[in-house]
Amino acid sequence: MPPKRAGSRNSTNKISSGVGAKKRKVIKTKGRKAKGDVSDSSASNSEKEIETVKDYEDAVQKRILTSTTNRYEDFLEQDHLALAASFMMPSLSQPDGSHTSTPSSENRVFSLGTFCLYSIVKNFHHLAADVTTAGRQQQQQRVFRRRIQHMPFYLSHKLFKYFKHVRPELLSSRVWTTLFFPANPSDNDHDVDHTMTELDLEGLIASQVTDSVIRSHIIHNLNLGPQLERINLSHLNGLSDKALAQLVASCTKLARLSLKGCTNVGDMTLANLPGETLLELNISFVSGPTSKGIQQMIRRCRDLVVLKMAGLMNLRDSLLLDLSSELNQKSLGSVDNTRTPLHQLQNLKVSSTKLGDRGLKVLLGFCGKTLRRLDISGTNVTRTVNISQYCVWADEKSKAKGVDPPMSKTMLEKVNLTRLKIATPQDLVAFFKALPPQCLHTLLMGYLTVGQVPLRDELVHSLCPFLDPATMPSKDDAIDSDDSDIQSSGKFDAPNPFSPEAFMPVRPISNHPRFRHLHTLSFFGNPQIGQSKRVNHSLRLLLKQVAPTLRRLELGYTRITSDVLMSLLPFEPLILHEADDVIAEDNMNVNMVLEELGLDETPLGSEAWAVLSQLRRLNRLSLANTRMEQEAVERVIQACTQITSLDLTSCRAIPIRKRRSLLQDVRQGRTKTDSDDDW
Numbered sequence: 001m002p003p004k005r006a007g008s009r010n011s012t013n014k015i016s017s018g019v020g021a022k023k024r025k026v027i028k029t030k031g032r033k034a035k036g037d038v039s040d041s042s043a044s045n046s047e048k049e050i051e052t053v054k055d056y057e058d059a060v061q062k063r064i065l066t067s068t069t070n071r072y073e074d075f076l077e078q079d080h081l082a083l084a085a086s087f088m089m090p091s092l093s094q095p096d097g098s099h100t101s102t103p104s105s106e107n108r109v110f111s112l113g114t115f116c117l118y119s120i121v122k123n124f125h126h127l128a129a130d131v132t133t134a135g136r137q138q139q140q141q142r143v144f145r146r147r148i149q150h151m152p153f154y155l156s157h158k159l160f161k162y163f164k165h166v167r168p169e170l171l172s173s174r175v176w177t178t179l180f181f182p183a184n185p186s187d188n189d190h191d192v193d194h195t196m197t198e199l200d201l202e203g204l205i206a207s208q209v210t211d212s213v214i215r216s217h218i219i220h221n222l223n224l225g226p227q228l229e230r231i232n233l234s235h236l237n238g239l240s241d242k243a244l245a246q247l248v249a250s251c252t253k254l255a256r257l258s259l260k261g262c263t264n265v266g267d268m269t270l271a272n273l274p275g276e277t278l279l280e281l282n283i284s285f286v287s288g289p290t291s292k293g294i295q296q297m298i299r300r301c302r303d304l305v306v307l308k309m310a311g312l313m314n315l316r317d318s319l320l321l322d323l324s325s326e327l328n329q330k331s332l333g334s335v336d337n338t339r340t341p342l343h344q345l346q347n348l349k350v351s352s353t354k355l356g357d358r359g360l361k362v363l364l365g366f367c368g369k370t371l372r373r374l375d376i377s378g379t380n381v382t383r384t385v386n387i388s389q390y391c392v393w394a395d396e397k398s399k400a401k402g403v404d405p406p407m408s409k410t411m412l413e414k415v416n417l418t419r420l421k422i423a424t425p426q427d428l429v430a431f432f433k434a435l436p437p438q439c440l441h442t443l444l445m446g447y448l449t450v451g452q453v454p455l456r457d458e459l460v461h462s463l464c465p466f467l468d469p470a471t472m473p474s475k476d477d478a479i480d481s482d483d484s485d486i487q488s489s490g491k492f493d494a495p496n497p498f499s500p501e502a503f504m505p506v507r508p509i510s511n512h513p514r515f516r517h518l519h520t521l522s523f524f525g526n527p528q529i530g531q532s533k534r535v536n537h538s539l540r541l542l543l544k545q546v547a548p549t550l551r552r553l554e555l556g557y558t559r560i561t562s563d564v565l566m567s568l569l570p571f572e573p574l575i576l577h578e579a580d581d582v583i584a585e586d587n588m589n590v591n592m593v594l595e596e597l598g599l600d601e602t603p604l605g606s607e608a609w610a611v612l613s614q615l616r617r618l619n620r621l622s623l624a625n626t627r628m629e630q631e632a633v634e635r636v637i638q639a640c641t642q643i644t645s646l647d648l649t650s651c652r653a654i655p656i657r658k659r660r661s662l663l664q665d666v667r668q669g670r671t672k673t674d675s676d677d678d679w
Contacts, residue, residue: 117159120148124163124170149182153196156180164203173208183221198230202258209236211243218247225250234282235261241288244269258282260308267293275300284310284349291319298323298341307342308349310375315350317359324362342366349375351416356380364390372411377418377444384417385427388434410435414442418522421449425459432466441517443467446524446554455526457538464538467518468545517549523558524598530560543567551593556600556622562608568594569614590614600624600647606632613639625650630658637666 148156160180163171199218201209218224228251233239241264248254249272257278259265266288273281278301283289289297291314301307309315327341345367350360360381364371368390391410398407412435422428428450448455523529523539532538539560543550544567553568568591594615600622609632612621618640623633624647633654637643648659658665 113155117155117162120159121162121167124167145179148179161200161203164201168203168205168208171204171208173210173213176204176208177213177217181217181222183217195227196224197227198232199224199228200230200232201236202232202234204236206236206238209233210238211240214239214243214247219250226252229253230256232256232258233262234258237261237263240264241266241268245272248272248274253277256280259286260284261286263287265289267296270294270297271300273297273301275302279304280306282306282308283312284308286311287313290314291316294319295323302339302341302343304342304345306347307345308347309353310349310351312350312353315353315355315359317354317356317362320355320359320362324365340366344370346370346411347373349373350379351375351377351418353379357383357386361386361390369393370411373414373442374412375414375416377416377420379420381420382423383427384420384422384431385434387412387415388431392434392436408434408436410439412439414520415440416442416444417448418444418446418524419448421452423451425450425462428459429462432463435466437466437468438517442520443518444520444522446522446526448526454528455523456528457530457532460523460529460542461532461538464541464545467542518546519549520552521546521550522552522554524554525557527557527559530555530558530564530602540564540567547591547593549593552596553594554596554598555602556598556624558602560599560602560604562604562611565604565608565611569611590616592617594618596620598622599626602626604628606653608632609635612636616640616642618643620645622647623651624648627651627653629653630655630662633662634666637663 148159151159156179160176163176225247231247231251231254233244239262244259244262244265245268248257248269252274254274255277257273257280259269260282261284263286265283265286267290270283270289270293281297281301281304289312294309294312294315323341342363343366348363348367348371350363355363355376356379360376360379364387371391374387374391391412392408393410395407395409445455450456450459530539532540534540536544540563543553543564547568547570550568569589570591591614595617597612597615597618597620601624603626604623605627606629608628612618613636616639619642621636621640621643622645628648628651630653633646633648633651637646643663646663648654648662651659654662
């Protein structure tokens with residue numbers, strides 16, 4: 001168990017080096033003796049001369065170890081260290097782009113580079129104090145700044161990223177421009193290409209990124225425009241439309257641009273976008289663009305692959321209908337498909353706009369056969385059947401073979417229908433019926449209203465046949481098809497991750513090239529589902545069907561009970577109240593797939609621990625405002641060793657002072673059975 005927090009912190013060591021070959025490098029160790037420290041005080045205040053490389057390496061190692069001595073005593077510092085480690089190490093991702101679950105921070109081994117970057121950030125306010133400080137300390141600060149500027153590009157980039165997301169208040173406009181974007185970069189390593197192709201300032205405080213900084217430093221002094229390929233200025237609402245227009249106009253190779261939350265973005269910025277090279281554009285939650293500016297952007301940027309326009313208040317049906325009419329007049333007699341706007345769009349996000357059925361038809365008419373991800377949450381769309389009309393089509397090969405009805409194909413992978421008011425239940429059923437089986441990997445249906453009433457168990461049950469993983473493409477069809485990206489219908493025997501072979505070691509979900517598995521499902525905010533008591537009906541049947549592949553499940557604000565959660569396990573042999581001891585010892589009746597589970601505002605009680613403790617791969621569990629008791633939650637934490645995020649907000653059966661620290665206390669071996677003094 002990590003040691004308890006000491007009454008005072010360890011001493012702070014500083015390393016300084018003189019300038020010149022003949023000057024000796026000295027390390028001064030200053031500090032006060034901690035409580036209980038029996039070391040010699042003269043040793044702590046001594047100066048050690050550095051004359052050899054070995055002396056310097058020993059000094060650096062001592063500095064690193066001293067800076068991180070208490071990292072296990074303060075979990076906040078350890079979280080920062082883990083974040084730094086995530087920037088230093090390459091991310092582990094699945095073939096579908098989702099990240100794998102990381103081990104708990106207690107078992108993570110940090111690299112030397114992570115320790116160095118963490119030490120710099122932790123002592124930054126001492127090392128990079130204002131240059132007006134007089135004397136020798138001023139010289140040390142200048143040396144420190146010079147070392148940061150001469151740091152290898154890949155290290156300085158990661159250090160800057162860590163600063164932005166953890167301590168952005170330390171980076172004034174002068175500091176981040178001079179340290180991480182110097183006007184005269186280091187030329188020590190001529191073999192490495194230091195060309196900067198990405199400008200990512202997201203995370204900085206808006207007041208630290210001004211128009212003058214963009215114009216004078218980024219555009220003129222550094223002249224980064226011609227070499228930038230990716231720009232991320234999200235949530236920097238202090239930048240004006242004119243400054244942003246000048247920046248994007250200077251970027252002739254720009255392929256990815258994110259201006260999410262830059263409220264001043266307007267028609268001037270959209271008019272200067274490099275339409276020939278731009279592939280990804282995010283202008284969500286900006287208030288400046290008018291209908292004419294949005295039309296011009298769509299005409300100009302024809303080759304976009306990703307377009308996110310969430311929260312654009314001027315995105316209406318009339319705008320898109322006028323654009324469609326104009327294009328139809330110009331394209332009379334033309335067969336050039338490349339002149340069609342958004343003809344290769346794969347990701348479209350228009351959530352929280354005033355888009356309706358007619359406008360959605362226009363957009364899907366441009367990109368329906370290439371679209372993979374569609375987010376229409378919070379819009380005025382009422383007919384989901386329009387999606388299947390433009391995004392699903394009949395397979396020509398099956399037609400030629402005389403298959404009746406012909407097999408259907410689509411590129412859709414993710415659909416977000418949250419907060420829609422669908423006209424009729426028949427419309428929703430027709431949409432899922434038209435989709436090829438198991439084409440989706442993400443389905444979000446939170447706060448869904450169908451026929452002017454909330455989503456109910458009966459309608460969920462009617463959707464179960466279309467979400468059944470047992471209905472897969474046949475092997476013959478998979479071999480015969482030429483396009484591995486397009487989803488087709490048929491049958492295929494899905495792998496069973498609940499089999500004994502799947503437990504040791506844990507195998508990743510099979511990624512067959514002809515179909516995808518549903519791994520993310522959300523029914524958040526549907527208070528009418530989960531009430532059915534019938535076996536193999538509604539949510540019970542659906543969870544049983546998708547459990548073998550489901551990794552993220554959101555059931556907050558529903559009426560789900562522990563009996564329904566039992567469907568996530570491969571076997572249901574016993575009644576919950578009689579199965580506590582048996583289930584706890586049954587290592588075969590576990591789910592090794594589910595990683596995230598949300599159960600906020602559900603009527604779950606302490607009896608749910610028997611099911612939750614069998615979800616052994618969970619790393620995020622949300623139980624806000626449930627009736628779970630402390631002892632039951634402790635059992636879940638002890639059984640699910642990979643949990644790193646636990647939300648117990650408003651759980652009245654758990655003491656307030658334990659709701660935030662319970663996960664940490666159980667990890668340290670402190671449970672409810674311990675004495676009150678330990679708590």
